[in-house]
Amino acid sequence: MATRVLVPSGVLGLGFDRVALARGVAARPDIIAIDGGSTDSGPWSLGAGVSKYSRAATKAEWRHLMQARTQAGVPLVIGTAGTCGTDATVDWMYAITAELAAELGQRVRVARLYSSQPNDRIIAALAGGRVHPLDPAPPVDAAAIADLTNIVALAGAEQIQAALATGADIVIAGRTTDTATIAALPLSRGDHPGAAWHGAKIAECGALCSTNPTSGVILVDFDDRGFTVEAMADSALCTPHSVSAHMLYENSDPFRLHEPGGHLDVTGARYRALDARRVRVEGSEWVPGPYSVKLEGARVAGYQTTILAILRAPRYVAAAREWTDKLGSFLRGEIAGRMGLSPADYTLEFRLIGADGALGALESRTGQPVEIGVLGIVTAATQETAAEIGKLINPFVLHYPLTEDEELPTFAFPYSPATTDRGALYEFALNHVMLLDDPMAAFLIVVTEAGA
Amino acid sequence: MRLGDLVLKVRSKNAGPFWLTVDIFCGDADRFARVSAALDTGEVARLFATPRQMLKRFDIADLAVVKISLPRPVVQGSREDRDMHGAQWAHLLEEIDV
Numbered sequence: 001m002a003t004r005v006l007v008p009s010g011v012l013g014l015g016f017d018r019v020a021l022a023r024g025v026a027a028r029p030d031i032i033a034i035d036g037g038s039t040d041s042g043p044w045s046l047g048a049g050v051s052k053y054s055r056a057a058t059k060a061e062w063r064h065l066m067q068a069r070t071q072a073g074v075p076l077v078i079g080t081a082g083t084c085g086t087d088a089t090v091d092w093m094y095a096i097t098a099e100l101a102a103e104l105g106q107r108v109r110v111a112r113l114y115s116s117q118p119n120d121r122i123i124a125a126l127a128g129g130r131v132h133p134l135d136p137a138p139p140v141d142a143a144a145i146a147d148l149t150n151i152v153a154l155a156g157a158e159q160i161q162a163a164l165a166t167g168a169d170i171v172i173a174g175r176t177t178d179t180a181t182i183a184a185l186p187l188s189r190g191d192h193p194g195a196a197w198h199g200a201k202i203a204e205c206g207a208l209c210s211t212n213p214t215s216g217v218i219l220v221d222f223d224d225r226g227f228t229v230e231a232m233a234d235s236a237l238c239t240p241h242s243v244s245a246h247m248l249y250e251n252s253d254p255f256r257l258h259e260p261g262g263h264l265d266v267t268g269a270r271y272r273a274l275d276a277r278r279v280r281v282e283g284s285e286w287v288p289g290p291y292s293v294k295l296e297g298a299r300v301a302g303y304q305t306t307i308l309a310i311l312r313a314p315r316y317v318a319a320a321r322e323w324t325d326k327l328g329s330f331l332r333g334e335i336a337g338r339m340g341l342s343p344a345d346y347t348l349e350f351r352l353i354g355a356d357g358a359l360g361a362l363e364s365r366t367g368q369p370v371e372i373g374v375l376g377i378v379t380a381a382t383q384e385t386a387a388e389i390g391k392l393i394n395p396f397v398l399h400y401p402l403t404e405d406e407e408l409p410t411f412a413f414p415y416s417p418a419t420t421d422r423g424a425l426y427e428f429a430l431n432h433v434m435l436l437d438d439p440m441a442a443f444l445i446v447v448t449e450a451g452a
Numbered sequence: 453m454r455l456g457d458l459v460l461k462v463r464s465k466n467a468g469p470f471w472l473t474v475d476i477f478c479g480d481a482d483r484f485a486r487v488s489a490a491l492d493t494g495e496v497a498r499l500f501a502t503p504r505q506m507l508k509r510f511d512i513a514d515l516a517v518v519k520i521s522l523p524r525p526v527v528q529g530s531r532e533d534r535d536m537h538g539a540q541w542a543h544l545l546e547e548i549d550v
Contacts, residue, residue: 039528041537042528042536043469136470136523137470138527244514245477248517248519249465250465250468252473252508253508253521254510254512302531351534357534358534361501362501362525427530428469428530431468431470
């Protein structure tokens with residue numbers, strides 16, 4: 001049975017074209033699906049279990065989508081709710097949904113799909129030989145897994161299908177693959193499986209597969225042979241090039257995409273323009289395999305305090321690296337002498353913004369900037385230690401002279417206090433998959449009613 | 453000639469926290485043929501200080517794109533990371549001679 005999926009944008013919180021959304025709703029989709037996150041902004045969201053998007057932006061956009069859902073009379077699904085898709089961010093999204101339902105006078109049946117994994121479950125799966133590393137993977141053992149602040153498994157189509165089967169108006173899913181919320185309904189209705197996953201991958205970033213990426217809204221028609229994709233904004237065209245080029249995006253292999261239960265192979269896919277706006281794709285293949293779900297986990301790798309000084313004096317700008325090298329070794333002595341800390345207890349790094357701030361040792365260009373920002377980063381086992389080191393180094397970062405025979409220089413601190421306590425430094429600590437006998441074995445669905 | 457002056461665009465992005473992918477959009481078949489022949493994978497590996505055998509390269513004539521994927525030079529968000537989204541590595545590649 002043909003299935004029409006409306007994708008309002010690549011992620012909730014980045015905005016979409018309202019006129020295009022209305023046009024998509026008028027096209028009578030069978031489901032509205034949107035992504036709520038990814039790992040792309042770093043490990044903090046997962047480590048802390050909080051959304052990186054503002055609640056206000058999320059709520060404003062979700063309001064439009066909940067209204068679109070009632071107009072269309074079809075389910076609304078969000079994957080990877082709250083950026084990282086932990087149980088806490090699923091509940092955060094649920095609270096927003098319940099508030100909106102009350103404000104809009106809606107009564108909605110909401111299925112929450114939980115993807116967080118108890119550390120003990122993963123430790124047991126590791127001991128049972130059911131956790132396998134991808135390449136490259138950080139080394140793990142039971143102790144390393146016990147240390148993770150959050151672990152999520154990436155749900156696939158099966159778990160979304162189970163959530164939809166509860167008769168939910170709205171599905172708030174924890175961590176899912178980028179594609180699962182879009183592929184789930186076409187797959188359960190018997191559409192071509194290669195097309196379902198391929199079309200989902202093309203549409204998962206919204207209008208990024210079109211000539212106007214920021215317009216957001218995309219409509220995909222799936223059937224038993226392939227899929228057709230069209231952007232809903234007037235200004236956005238889907239062309240064979242814009243659509244096929246999207247397989248490159250944030251994808252290490254542009255022809256192959258791993259999902260729970262197999263992989264998509266688009267080597268044989270053919271992209272054909274139906275007209276100026278729509279592209280037809282056929283020939284993608286789904287290759288079934290063992291049922292495994294990808295795991296993501298983060299842990300605290302220390303606590304940080306930073307300090308920023310700006311060098312403007314030409315002599316110091318020219319000798320910035322020499323200056324930070326001297327300053328660093330002097331400070332290590334001070335930290336040892338006054339705090340009794342050895343280099344194993346902390347790290348102190350100075351990055352030169354204006355010289356090689358973004359690329360570090362890989363930087364190949366040199367030049368003479370007007371000024372240099374010296375970003376000092378202290379990492380230690382506790383915030384108290386990092387903050388104390390920050391205070392200790394502060395006067396020297398302000399006044400340290402390049403040579404002994406000169407008057408004390410003073411550099412620019414852009415704010416007071418000069419140091420900033422950044423809190424925990426989280427790091428990604430899993431790049432693994434876990435084998436499951438039953439797709440629901442690591443996931444939980446809770447259904448409740450919310451609203452007026 | 454600098455690669456960046458020859459082609460339409462060079463883009464680098466994370467492909468998950470552990471991989472980086474670099475897409476060279478050549479613009480047309482002629483420039484694709486030139487880049488595909490001239491770009492030495494070993495030189496790209498040296499640029500990113502990564503062993504040659506870790507690089508995956510795809511020369512995609514249909515899109516006039518050369519794509520190179522490699523384990524991220526530093527894991528995204530680790531203490532050593534300087535560019536959370538990995539977009540600046542493209543500029544290193546733009547500046548090589550072809």
